[in-house]
Amino acid sequence: MSDYDVVVIGAGNGGLTSALSLAKNGLSVLMLERHNIPGGCATSFIRGRFEFEVALHQLSGLGTEEFPGPLRNTLGELGVMDKLEFVRMDNLYRLTMPGSLDICLKADRAEAIAALKEQFPEESSNIDRFFDLLYEYCTQWIHVTMLRDPKASKDKYPLYFKYALKSTQEVFDEFFQNPQLKTVIGVYWSYQGLPPSKVTFGDFAIILWAYIEFKPWHLKGGSQALSSTLLNTYLEAGGDVRFNCGAKKIMVSNGRVTGVITEEGDEISTDRVVSNAGTATTYVELIEPEHIPNQLLRELGTMTLGTSFVSIFMGFDQEPHQMGIDQTTNFITTSPDADHVWDRSKTLSTPEWLLFSCYDVDDPDFSPKGASQGSLVTISYAKPWLSVPPHQYHEIKYAYAQKMVDTLAGVFPAIKDHIEEIEVGTPLTHMRYLGHPGGSAYGFDRYAKDTEFFIESRSPIKGLYIAGAWPGMGGFQPSIQSGVTIAKSIQKSMETQGGERS
Amino acid sequence: MISRNLHNDLEGYAEIKEEIAVLKKYGTDFTLQKGEVARIINLHHPKKLSLRISQIIHETESTKTFRLVSSTRPLPPFQAGQYINLFVEVDGVRTSRPYSISSPPSQTAYYDITVRRVAEGFVSTYLLDEVKVGDIFQSTSPSGQFYHNPLFHGENLVFLAGGSGITPFMSMIREITDRGLNRQVQLIYGNRINDDIIFNKEMEERSACCDNVTVHSVLSEPADGYNGLSGFITAELIKERVGNLDDKMFYVCGPAAMYTFVLGELKKLGIPKRKIRMEVFGPPPDIKSQPGWPEDVSINDRFDVKMKGKTTIKAKAGEPLMNSLERAGIVVTASCRSGECSLCRTKLVSGKVFQPRGVKLRKSDRAFGYIHPCMAYPLENLEIII
Numbered sequence: 001m002s003d004y005d006v007v008v009i010g011a012g013n014g015g016l017t018s019a020l021s022l023a024k025n026g027l028s029v030l031m032l033e034r035h036n037i038p039g040g041c042a043t044s045f046i047r048g049r050f051e052f053e054v055a056l057h058q059l060s061g062l063g064t065e066e067f068p069g070p071l072r073n074t075l076g077e078l079g080v081m082d083k084l085e086f087v088r089m090d091n092l093y094r095l096t097m098p099g100s101l102d103i104c105l106k107a108d109r110a111e112a113i114a115a116l117k118e119q120f121p122e123e124s125s126n127i128d129r130f131f132d133l134l135y136e137y138c139t140q141w142i143h144v145t146m147l148r149d150p151k152a153s154k155d156k157y158p159l160y161f162k163y164a165l166k167s168t169q170e171v172f173d174e175f176f177q178n179p180q181l182k183t184v185i186g187v188y189w190s191y192q193g194l195p196p197s198k199v200t201f202g203d204f205a206i207i208l209w210a211y212i213e214f215k216p217w218h219l220k221g222g223s224q225a226l227s228s229t230l231l232n233t234y235l236e237a238g239g240d241v242r243f244n245c246g247a248k249k250i251m252v253s254n255g256r257v258t259g260v261i262t263e264e265g266d267e268i269s270t271d272r273v274v275s276n277a278g279t280a281t282t283y284v285e286l287i288e289p290e291h292i293p294n295q296l297l298r299e300l301g302t303m304t305l306g307t308s309f310v311s312i313f314m315g316f317d318q319e320p321h322q323m324g325i326d327q328t329t330n331f332i333t334t335s336p337d338a339d340h341v342w343d344r345s346k347t348l349s350t351p352e353w354l355l356f357s358c359y360d361v362d363d364p365d366f367s368p369k370g371a372s373q374g375s376l377v378t379i380s381y382a383k384p385w386l387s388v389p390p391h392q393y394h395e396i397k398y399a400y401a402q403k404m405v406d407t408l409a410g411v412f413p414a415i416k417d418h419i420e421e422i423e424v425g426t427p428l429t430h431m432r433y434l435g436h437p438g439g440s441a442y443g444f445d446r447y448a449k450d451t452e453f454f455i456e457s458r459s460p461i462k463g464l465y466i467a468g469a470w471p472g473m474g475g476f477q478p479s480i481q482s483g484v485t486i487a488k489s490i491q492k493s494m495e496t497q498g499g500e501r502s
Numbered sequence: 503m504i505s506r507n508l509h510n511d512l513e514g515y516a517e518i519k520e521e522i523a524v525l526k527k528y529g530t531d532f533t534l535q536k537g538e539v540a541r542i543i544n545l546h547h548p549k550k551l552s553l554r555i556s557q558i559i560h561e562t563e564s565t566k567t568f569r570l571v572s573s574t575r576p577l578p579p580f581q582a583g584q585y586i587n588l589f590v591e592v593d594g595v596r597t598s599r600p601y602s603i604s605s606p607p608s609q610t611a612y613y614d615i616t617v618r619r620v621a622e623g624f625v626s627t628y629l630l631d632e633v634k635v636g637d638i639f640q641s642t643s644p645s646g647q648f649y650h651n652p653l654f655h656g657e658n659l660v661f662l663a664g665g666s667g668i669t670p671f672m673s674m675i676r677e678i679t680d681r682g683l684n685r686q687v688q689l690i691y692g693n694r695i696n697d698d699i700i701f702n703k704e705m706e707e708r709s710a711c712c713d714n715v716t717v718h719s720v721l722s723e724p725a726d727g728y729n730g731l732s733g734f735i736t737a738e739l740i741k742e743r744v745g746n747l748d749d750k751m752f753y754v755c756g757p758a759a760m761y762t763f764v765l766g767e768l769k770k771l772g773i774p775k776r777k778i779r780m781e782v783f784g785p786p787p788d789i790k791s792q793p794g795w796p797e798d799v800s801i802n803d804r805f806d807v808k809m810k811g812k813t814t815i816k817a818k819a820g821e822p823l824m825n826s827l828e829r830a831g832i833v834v835t836a837s838c839r840s841g842e843c844s845l846c847r848t849k850l851v852s853g854k855v856f857q858p859r860g861v862k863l864r865k866s867d868r869a870f871g872y873i874h875p876c877m878a879y880p881l882e883n884l885e886i887i888i
């Protein structure tokens with residue numbers, strides 16, 4: 001008899017949702033988390049009178065009650081939907097290019113189009129055509145991948161077959177003239193981590209379309225409320241959890257999982273492990289090399305570690321509108337060239353792309369009365385940070401952050417006089433708290449070659465499953481859903497095994 | 503997902519397949535990076551430090567400085583003002599106490615901690631009376647939020663210190679003067695009597711040689727014939743010494759009672775919250791005088807604390823739950839012992855605790871009954887999950 005049916009390593013989104021889903025279905029589950037709190041990225045921390053949101057800017061895929069998105073259904077199945085209070089944002093984003101452009105797009109097809117046409121009247125018909133393509137592509141995508149049309153073919157769904165692997169930039173170039181327009185429409189590339197020249201239209205289109213159709217959301221209490229609710233529901237369902245308790249080894253014998261050894265040296269026997277510790281960590285750190293097939297290492301070798309972030313968490317002693325902040329989601333870019341912006345994110349020079357979220361705009365309870373908080377983020381790969389000598393780290397971190405704050409103050413000058421708290425997190429901070437190489441929050445970079453068409457998502461090691469951002473797409477919705485998908489396939493495999501035995 | 507036999511119909515599919523074939527030959531060997539994350543993190547934030555006492559310096563009648571060198575790896579960097587949590591075993595009880603580092607971060611050959619005797623203090627008494635050169639201790643990495651943040655603190659700083667609260671400021675002043683940093687510091691340092699003043703001579707020397715550091719010593723119970731500043735750190739005194747208050751950032755560190763007083767004085771001066779930084783100060787000496795303490799519970803009441811899979815222990819109402827647990831041999835992960843860092847976060851299944859104001863609990867932790875045992879006082883029989 002094994003100690004547990006399943007051991008889940010890591011209490012990030014993917015770990016939590018797989019653990020909960022399995023426990024709800026009567027399996028005995030143990031979850032191990034090295035940190036002292038559930039959530040992984042989906043967490044918060046306190047400074048002064050502020051509870052800072054670490055990761056969530058815009059939750060995708062939720063939809064409304066009338067028009068539910070996939071995430072609403074998933075959270076409903078998990079039994080947490082009515083325990084959470086969601087806050088809907090009306091806008092996709094405001095984008096400012098200091099000195100040259102300032103535009104706000106609503107999370108509504110017609111209104112977004114209208115705003116774009118007003119700013120770029122000469123491209124009116126291009127804008128219409130682009131949105132037609134976006135919607136038609138996504139409709140075909142739904143038929144092919146969600147509804148799994150058995151008659152799917154290139155003739156039946158030509159747009160899907162034509163555009164799924166094309167680079168987003170190619171599509172922009174096909175439709176638009178003005179580089180600024182491409183910047184405005186393409187700004188969500190940053191939610192996926194690669195610039196339009198490198199992210200497929202398939203990936204990009206779904207993100208933009210889903211935010212328009214299902215709206216961007218946040219939730220009361222921030223993403224920690226989600227993680228804590230998932231955990232609590234899991235405990236109620238009879239699941240076990242150990243915090244401050246990392247997994248050190250996944251034991252494998254004859255190509256099968258046999259158990260887990262914790263950092264404290266406890267051995268736990270199990271036939272199934274769900275690892276939320278990321279693909280790289282799982283195969284490189286947790287499993288002895290002799291159990292890893294060569295083929296798998298070669299596949300891993302084709303991938304590159306995805307981006308991390310520099311995040312500046314700011315507490316203000318004024319309400320947003322007093323400082324001229326009237327949107328939750330504000331992008332600021334000082335360059336219309338996303339490739340250049342992305343190249344910069346691999347260095348420590350001034351970042352040219354920023355996202356500033358002020359949650360109090362849409363949720364006045366987010367911070368204490370009369371105060372507000374902002375999360376200022378830029379994408380930043382870990383590499384240059386790794387070579388910073390430890391004794392220079394603080395100085396370099398503050399110098400880097402200062403440049404970000406200066407750019408922000410160019411758009412919102414009033415903030416400078418109302419800062420009550422500031423904390424800065426770098427890729428090294430993410431490495432420390434998540435344990436992921438490169439401090440990656442999205443897993444591997446996701447080029448065309450890393451999409452589902454080319455990647456084998458099943459592990460060659462029997463009984464091992466990898467949940468979360470690494471094996472698929474980064475972000476809340478994908479990582480939450482990955483856990484549920486894995487739980488379902490574990491259950492299926494146990495049913496067939498059970499059948500064999502009897 | 504579409505079935506595999508349709509993949510070839512995707513435009514660009516074949517080219518990408520070729521690219522992958524090439525990458526498989528020349529890709530990254532991730533196995534070479536084994537241990538790399540841990541190595542990097544350990545340079546900045548090792549979980550535990552192993553420290554040897556290399557020197558003990560007599561500071562005042564009631565205070566000693568312990569110079570700590572690493573007995574294993576190089577000491578990690580820190581920011582002037584941060585503390586380490588020192589693990590000790592006293593009379594068979596494993597416990598810990600945070601101590602601010604008083605040496606400057608410009609060197610990490612050693613960390614100094616400067617400990618003052620607390621009347622009947624469990625750990626301070628032990629450190630001052632029993633510890634010798636060569637003894638080895640474990641500690642956390644430096645942590646804490648009480649340091650100069652160049653992003654919004656500015657260069658004009660007023661330090662308000664009381665008693666052993668001087669230690670983080672000593673680190674800051676040493677850094678500023680050693681490195682010639684462009685920061686203007688006014689230190690107002692309150693003590694009871696002249697003999698209590700820690701680092702008296704060194705501070706005089708440093709302020710004499712560096713124009714940007716000024717020290718104002720204030721005694722509350724001065725001896726006859728003393729002609730310096732006396733009384734408490736009042737609004738008048740601050741205003742008179744500091745002059746223009748507008749562009750200043752105020753830092754406060756001292757015993758619990760000092761905060762209530764000094765914060766009131768700063769309020770009188772109209773200093774906004776964002777201009778005041780406060781170090782945490784651990785469990786207040788007199789918990790029952792804290793606002794919100796229930797009248798019907800005496801600090802000597804004792805309650806049962808039940809733990810899943812462990813024996814039930816007794817805990818005193820007037821003492822942090824963490825201390826009672828430690829006395830029973832149960833060590834909870836801790837760093838600040840002040841309710842701030844959340845490391846000791848523990849699930850309270852049933853029963854009520856008192857957590858003084860200033861304990862920093864996340865909203866969802868409040869909602870789901872988590873407590874910080876380092877600053878939680880049992881008011882009833884409890885059940886917790888450790």
Ligand SMILES: Cc1cc2nc3c(=O)[nH]c(=O)nc-3n(C[C@H](O)[C@H](O)[C@H](O)COP(=O)(O)OP(=O)(O)OC[C@H]3O[C@@H](n4cnc5c(N)ncnc54)[C@H](O)[C@@H]3O)c2cc1C
Pocket residue numbers: 009010011012013014015032033034035038039040041042054055056057058059060245246247248276277278281309311377430433434435436441442467468469470474475476477479480
């Ligand atoms: C600054 C920032 C902003 C973001 N903004 C958004 C956004 O607006 N919208 C969005 O959708 N997404 C956003 N994301 C991305 C999103 O948060 C992540 O992609 C997602 O949360 C990843 O979830 P995961 O399941 O992969 O687990 P992770 O969050 O990666 O958690 C992994 C967990 O495993 C634990 N672990 C690791 N190793 C071990 C071990 N050996 N033993 C035990 N436990 C271990 C870790 O401690 C951690 O808790 C953002 C991320 C960041 C950092």
Ligand SMILES: Cc1cc2nc3c(=O)[nH]c(=O)nc-3n(C[C@H](O)[C@H](O)[C@H](O)COP(=O)(O)OP(=O)(O)OC[C@H]3O[C@@H](n4cnc5c(N)ncnc54)[C@H](O)[C@@H]3O)c2cc1C
Pocket residue numbers: 585599600601602603615616617618619620621622623624625626627646666669670757758781782783784785786787788838839840
């Ligand atoms: C962030 C931080 C930094 C610190 N830095 C320093 C430092 O640099 N130097 C230093 O000497 N101490 C410092 N302290 C205090 C130190 O951690 C211990 O609290 C102190 O040494 C007393 O511990 P003890 O075990 O001797 O007393 P305990 O046995 O814990 O307490 C004995 C009695 O004294 C009361 N008491 C506890 N602390 C105090 C106090 N500070 N003043 C008055 N009564 C008290 C208790 O309520 C109890 O009644 C710091 C505390 C914090 C939170």
Ligand code: FES
Pocket residue numbers: 835836837838839840841842843844845846847874875876877
């Ligand atoms: S030890 Fe920091 S909150 Fe308890």
